[in-house]
Amino acid sequence: MSDYIFMLESHLTPAQRAVVRQVSQAASQAGVNLFLTGGALRDTLAGFPVRDLDFAVEGDALNLARSIARESGARIVTADTHLCSAELVFPNGITAEIAMTRSERYPKPGARPEVARATIHEDLMRRDFTVNSIALSLTPASRGLLIDPCNGAGDIEHRELRANTNHSLYDDPVRLLRLIRFRVRLGFAVEERTQRQYQSAREAGLEKAISAKALSLELRKIAEEIRAGEVLAELEKEGLLQLVSSALQGPRLNLPSFEKLAQVRQLIPQGISLNGDLFGLFMFLLTEKLPAGERAELIRRLRLSKAEVENWQGLPARARRLEKKLQDPELRRASALFATLQQAALEEILYLYLRSPQRLVRDRIRNYIEKHLYVALAVTDREVTALTGKQPGTPEFERLRTEIIAARLDGKKWRPAEETTVESPLAAAGRSAKARRSGTGGVSAASRVRSVRVRSAAR
Numbered sequence: 269m270s271d272y273i274f275m276l277e278s279h280l281t282p283a284q285r286a287v288v289r290q291v292s293q294a295a296s297q298a299g300v301n302l303f304l305t306g307g308a309l310r311d312t313l314a315g316f317p318v319r320d321l322d323f324a325v326e327g328d329a330l331n332l333a334r335s336i337a338r339e340s341g342a343r344i345v346t347a348d349t350h351l352c353s354a355e356l357v358f359p360n361g362i363t364a365e366i367a368m369t370r371s372e373r374y375p376k377p378g379a380r381p382e383v384a385r386a387t388i389h390e391d392l393m394r395r396d397f398t399v400n401s402i403a404l405s406l407t408p409a410s411r412g413l414l415i416d417p418c419n420g421a422g423d424i425e426h427r428e429l430r431a432n433t434n435h436s437l438y439d440d441p442v443r444l445l446r447l448i449r450f451r452v453r454l455g456f457a458v459e460e461r462t463q464r465q466y467q468s469a470r471e472a473g474l475e476k477a478i479s480a481k482a483l484s485l486e487l488r489k490i491a492e493e494i495r496a497g498e499v500l501a502e503l504e505k506e507g508l509l510q511l512v513s514s515a516l517q518g519p520r521l522n523l524p525s526f527e528k529l530a531q532v533r534q535l536i537p538q539g540i541s542l543n544g545d546l547f548g549l550f551m552f553l554l555t556e557k558l559p560a561g562e563r564a565e566l567i568r569r570l571r572l573s574k575a576e577v578e579n580w581q582g583l584p585a586r587a588r589r590l591e592k593k594l595q596d597p598e599l600r601r602a603s604a605l606f607a608t609l610q611q612a613a614l615e616e617i618l619y620l621y622l623r624s625p626q627r628l629v630r631d632r633i634r635n636y637i638e639k640h641l642y643v644a645l646a647v648t649d650r651e652v653t654a655l656t657g658k659q660p661g662t663p664e665f666e667r668l669r670t671e672i673i674a675a676r677l678d679g680k681k682w683r684p685a686e687e688t689t690v691e692s693p694l695a696a697a698g699r700s701a702k703a704r705r706s707g708t709g710g711v712s713a714a715s716r717v718r719s720v721r722v723r724s725a726a727r
Contacts, residue, residue: 272312272404273412276304279312281539282649283360284321286661291323291364292406294336300327303369303388303403303415310399313424314454317538319492321364324391324403329368330354336366351383361541370394374439378477381439389417396443397450397462398423398430423459430459437465441474442482445508449490452499475508480571483511487570491550494533497526500554512570515562516554525553525622532621535637537645544614551580552619587619594620594629603674605632606640644673656684 277285288304295302307320325332330347333354337344342356345363353367369391372381386394392401398420405413414421423430429450437443447466451458458466469475490499500516501523503509509516529549536542555563567577590612599605609617609632621633647669649660655672658665675682 271412272414276308276312276318276404279316279318281318281541282660283358283362283541284318286360287321287358287362287364288406290340290358291336291366294332294339295323295325295406296408298327298332298335300325300332301388302406304406305392305403306395306400309402309404309414310420310424313402313421314399316454321362323364323366323406324369324388325366326369326388328352329366333366350380361543372439376477377438377474378441378479378482388415392417393432395432396436396440396446398432399450399454399456401432427454427456428459429454429456429462431462431465434461434465437462437469438474440482441469442478442486444469444475445478445483445486445503446489448502448506448508449486449493449499452495452502453493470506475511478511480569484570484572487512487550488547491547494530496550497523497530500526512554513558513562513566515558520557522553522556525556528622529553529618532618532637537641539645540641542614543612544616545579546615546618547576548580548583549615549619552583555580583615583619584623586613587616587623590616591620591624591626591629594632595626599632602635602640602677605636606644606673606677609633609636609640640677643676647673647676655682 280288292302303324304321305324306322308318308322310316311318311320329352330349333344333347333356336342337356340358342358345355345357347354351367352370353365355363355365357363369386369388370383371386371390372383372394374381388403392403392415395401398418400420401416401418402420403415405411405415418432429447431437431443431447437447444466447458447462450456490496493499500509500521504517504521509521555566558566593599593608594605599608617633617636620629621637624630652665652669652672653659656665656668658668672682
């Protein structure tokens, strides 16, 4: 195994490893070259948890995505025929992008790029920053080969953000916001020439060329950041938050709530995949202090869909339904509370942690985040296999994992279900009557025949 493959797998969660395995198998069957690119390699080399799975294919990415969806049960969320890319959500909750390796040429700043098929090297060189321009081959013949034409690994080592070309920020001005987001998240310094390019682009007012779609997508990326409030504060300082709303400044920028959100998100253990879309919660907090008219203008400016607005504005009502469930006395048992919150959306859980007036609800959420998730994370694939003899990747395996976690949460030792012969009530009654007549307590053959087989419960 390549050192880079080993390093990557040590940073992936079990669910992410399963997705990498499924996509690799599908690409191999299709006979196309496959690479893991961008954020996954950047975060692995920098020592951060991997958040994004972006795959590049030297071939028809949309056809591969459809094939993967058929075989794995994944759902294609978006498909871009112009860029030949698709975003998939897998049954285990992992999101991944599959895109064709391509070159791009921008007729003018912020314009839709002209796209052509390209090699993986050309694809990496057209990207924004060197730290995002690294790929790892997953093709069997070259599996584990690191491809780094822009020396992104060197810049990661020096903790520096450097644009790939002298016109990277001009080609796609949304990269102005992205530069700030990566600077906050990674804690890297901006390389001198890249900083000069940023200043020149700002002096030229190129941020005005950012489309509503690109701005909305970048806000979604900011919503996923644990330190989203710090990103917003930096954008306000740079005058870039005005692109979203001119009212988002001073006390109307809800930074205290974002700071509290960051504190609770930092408590969630790495390696846990939770269901949910944080964009609705992000938008709720971002606009909480804005007048209704300003919120309406923000929706218009970002061209948010009706579904996106309903998801954001309907969050308090959905959270109240979860709040009612969390007050159920039955949830005193840790395994019952864990099962309930595992089915809930992450944004609803976090909303209640921030806003619920019920101390019981907040305490139960705190126990789930600070204790129960760590217990669940400690139950590894290897341990489940050792206890059950089952291999990962099947519904039976996941069911048994859930049983083991539930037992451990309740302070009990999990034992495998056993088939035990138990007399039926009718057989027992017959045996007792016969024993009274005969004066013996023996069990007749007929009574044994009428016994039933049941599964013993895990203790």
